[in-house]
Amino acid sequence: MRYFLRKLGFFLGTLWAVVTLNFMIPRLQPGDPAELMVRRLQGKDSQLDTAQVEAMRSMLGAPDGSLWTQYWAYLADLLRGDFGVSYTYYPFSVAEVIGQAIWWTVGLVVVTQIISFVVGIVLGAYAAWRRNSKLDTTITLGSTFLGTLQPFWIALVLLYVFGYTLGWFPTSGGYSASTPGLNMFFIEEVLSHSTLPAVALLIVTPIGWILGMRNTMIMNLGEDYIRLAKAKGLPDRTVALRYAARNALLPSVTGFALALGSVLGGTILVETVFDYPGLGRLMGEAVSNKDYPLLQTLMLLTTTGVLIANLIADLLYGVLDPRARRAEG
Structure with missing residues (x-):
């Protein structure tokens, strides 16, 4: 029994580390998906409108607030099975696409x-x-x-x-x-x-x-x-x-x-x-x-x-x- 409990404990600890890294890594990537989508719609050489970028970020449901707040919101969304909206296949949710x-x-x-x-x-x-x-x-x-x-x-x-x-x-x-x-x-x-x-x-x-x-x-x-x-x-x-x-x-x-x-x-x-x-x-x-x-x-x-x-x-x-x-x- 000790063998099985030990393996289960390692699994839960590793799962928490994976979820935390999965939250952090995308937020460390350079670039803004909202800006990318606005440039794709308007053209690469067009002048970027910050109001449109904010509107796109709001439409996509981009996270805001402190990193700690985003982390707890991310965990709550995972427990509800809410993975957000896909930027590529908007307005379909990630769950629908997958x-x-x-x-x-x-x-x-x-x-x-x-x-x-x-x-x-x-x-x-x-x-x-x-x-x-x-x-x-x-x-x-x-x-x-x-x-x-x-x-x-x-x-x-x-x-x-x-x-x-x-x-x-x-x-x-x-x-x-x-x-x-x-x-x-x-x-x-x-x-x-x-x-x-x-x-x-x-x-x-x-x-x-x-x-x-x-x-x-x-x-x-x-x-x-x-x-x-x-x-x-x-x-x-x-x-x-x-x-x-x-x-x-x-x-x-x-x-x-x-x-x-x-x-x-x-x-x-x-x-x-x-x-x-x-x-x-x-x-x-x-x-x-x-x-x-x-x-x-x-x-x-x-x-x-x-x-x-x-x-x-x-x-x-x-x-x-x-x-x-x-x-x-």
Whole structure:
């Protein structure tokens, strides 16, 4: 019990620090979003009217008062679920904008992360069990080579070959002109638009799981309990799966939880290349447009998601491996 309470205390303390930093960082950025929007409406070379800037700041609901007052108002707004109005998509609120984009990112990144984890763990375990074989060499060298490639470069190649040259898949967006709904035509459009972004992620995402699982399992294969299992005459399949792979999988649990937690951050480069309507593209737009309410909400979602995933991984690790609880005690 002490182990779990300690992990929960660390989570709450880190969450408070994240919320405080998320409040401070946007306010330390140079520039005024209200001035930026006024210049965008009037033109860059026009004379800036301070009255219009004040009116725009009031319309956007820009915070005023001392920093301490703003901080408590910010915490109160968070408890109410009020994240403000998006400067980029005014007059829509940040919650509405994120609510429309989050399912695109979750559908794309969660599916690719799960597939990548399963494929990476299986290939890494098999390569470790057949270490120094031709298959192990092929998997290891292939993963190392693909690891040197950037995801956005792979996305550009896929877009050029299968989108523009062959015309097999759409080149941008999440769907075409059809009305969204639970019908086969719309589902087919969503799948066709998400195929290239998913392939771009699936090419590079499993690499970390493959190499990590292989190296950890090779270390476990040299342990005494593996030699004891072999001395007992257990089948190779049992030794590989129930002993070596099971223990080698434990460190990957934390990594997989963190990967799922970071889903809320989206994949900025891949989503931007394919103009995919997810959270990654939203974050890029928020940065370029100085949309502080949208940017700090996306940052808060991402960091909170990672913290929650890390907490779940720590609690799950304590259940799966009793040694962690005993070490904590």
